[in-house]
Amino acid sequence: MAFRYRILLxxxxxxxxxxxxxxxxxxxxxxLHSSIPVIPNFFSITYLRNRGAAFGILANSAYRLPFFLLVSAVAICVIVVVIKKLREDQKLAAASLSLIFSGALGNVIDRIRLGEVIDFLDAHWYNHHWPAFNIADSAICVGVFLLAIDMYLEEKRAKGKE
Structure with missing residues (x-):
């Protein structure tokens, strides 16, 4: 089995x-809505449910669930196609896309199972809160960040070959 598929799995x-x-x-x-301070005035475990996307976008839309499931399905399919096209030396890209894939799939499981996503990681500065998130959201963000780094490095490698 190719490295890119092993890393995806x-x-x-x-x-x-x-x-x-x-x-x-x-x-x-x-x-629901209870909170456990981990680092006072900075980080808590707070149980929330998010019916929408990031920052609660589309939380009250009648079409939110079909929309999110469709967008997630398309993203997951695109990621699988892109991973198939990676070269064997593109290990960081494979890992990055795998993080994005698994994060999207984790939140899709919640949407299918519950109709909403469970969030619980609450970063804040006193009463100024960043929207709560979860491990799937974190995987997506880390994956996007690493993919941007990989794209930058890939561009540098391509320029070096010219």
Whole structure:
């Protein structure tokens, strides 16, 4: 099996297990909207549910669930196609896309199972809160960041060959 497929399977398995296990734990051990300070005035575990996308976008739309499922399905399919086209030496790109893939899949599982996404990581500065997020969201953000780095490095490699 090619490296890009092995990394997709390994990363996806790890992220999905961590994401779903943490969400199940939060759901079973905390009351909705309850919060546990971890670092006072900076970081808490706060149980929230998000019906929308990032920052609650489209939370009250009648078409939100079909829309999010369709967008996620398209993104997952595109990622699989792109991973198939990667060269064997594009390990960082494979890992990055695998993080994005597994993050999208983790949130799709929530949307199918619950109709919304469980968020619980609450970064804040006193009363100024960043929107709560979860492990799947974190995987997507880290994946996008690493993909941007890989694209930059790939561009430098291409210019160096000219």
């Amino acid at each position: 390994i990363v996806s398995f790890l992220v999905l297990v961590l994401d779903q296990a943490s969400k199940i734990f939060i759901d079973r051990s905390m009351m």
